[in-house]
Amino acid sequence: xxxxxxxxxxxxxxxxxxxxxxxxxxxxxxxxxxxxxxxxxxxxxxxxxxxxxxxxxxxxxxxxxxxxxxxxxxxxxxxxxxxxxxxxxxxxxxxxxxxxxxxxxxxxxxxxxxxxxxxxxxxxxxxxxxxxxxxxxxxxxxxxxxxxxxxxxxxxxxxxxxxxxxxxxxxxxxxxxxxxxxxxxxxxxxxxxxxxxxxxxxxxxxxxxxxxxxxxxxxxxxxxx
Numbered sequence: 001x002x003x004x005x006x007x008x009x010x011x012x013x014x015x016x017x018x019x020x021x022x023x024x025x026x027x028x029x030x031x032x033x034x035x036x037x038x039x040x041x042x043x044x045x046x047x048x049x050x051x052x053x054x055x056x057x058x059x060x061x062x063x064x065x066x067x068x069x070x071x072x073x074x075x076x077x078x079x080x081x082x083x084x085x086x087x088x089x090x091x092x093x094x095x096x097x098x099x100x101x102x103x104x105x106x107x108x109x110x111x112x113x114x115x116x117x118x119x120x121x122x123x124x125x126x127x128x129x130x131x132x133x134x135x136x137x138x139x140x141x142x143x144x145x146x147x148x149x150x151x152x153x154x155x156x157x158x159x160x161x162x163x164x165x166x167x168x169x170x171x172x173x174x175x176x177x178x179x180x181x182x183x184x185x186x187x188x189x190x191x192x193x194x195x196x197x198x199x200x201x202x203x204x205x206x207x208x209x210x211x212x213x214x215x216x217x218x219x220x221x222x223x224x225x
Contacts, residue, residue, distance in 0.1 A: 009036040089120060128160060148204075173201075184205075186208050187208040
């Protein structure tokens with residue numbers, strides 16, 4: 001099982017799913033997982049439940065998920081709105097790929113992120129970035145002041161694989177501790193795969209199956225071995 005301290009709970013649904021969000025908010029609280037990441041369209045619901053149930057959980061909505069296709073001005077409006085209602089760090093999907101990476105649009109977004117107030121998490125599709133670009137990516141993320149970089153494969157329809165341990169380890173070396181790395185684990189990701197990511201210097205994992213993978217003994221409340 002994965003230690004709950006190594007997990008950020010993910011409850012990401014492209015279409016509103018009230019039951020799933022409410023369930024996952026309470027499940028995270030029961031496991032002692034302090035952060036839950038949701039799609040931006042579910043932040044208000046998640047926060048209402050956190051407040052009404054007095055739960056010790058921080059909620060962050062990812063703007064632009066899953067591929068970061070919005071232009072920065074639109075993302076900025078959404079981030080400003082969410083900063084008024086959520087209690088967790090701002091989170092934004094930074095679009096990458098041959099058509100976005102190292103472009104003026106990308107640079108404008110990174111500058112905009114740097115100008116935000118408060119803690120910021122950035123998600124990007126590591127699988128879409130060539131190895132020779134990893135150092136520049138790490139420098140960009142550090143310069144924009146992100147506390148956490150969430151590593152994904154973008155939208156599933158792209159056919160890109162999840163970042164592997166070698167890619168994560170290489171990026172961790174370039175990051176040099178300037179920000180934390182969170183590997184994204186979609187539903188069905190084996191615990192063994194997640195363990196290899198953590199051993200490859202991912203600091204944490206953004207985990208959809210957090211309830212099952214952080215299972216505890218129902219009688220003692222202690223983590224299972």
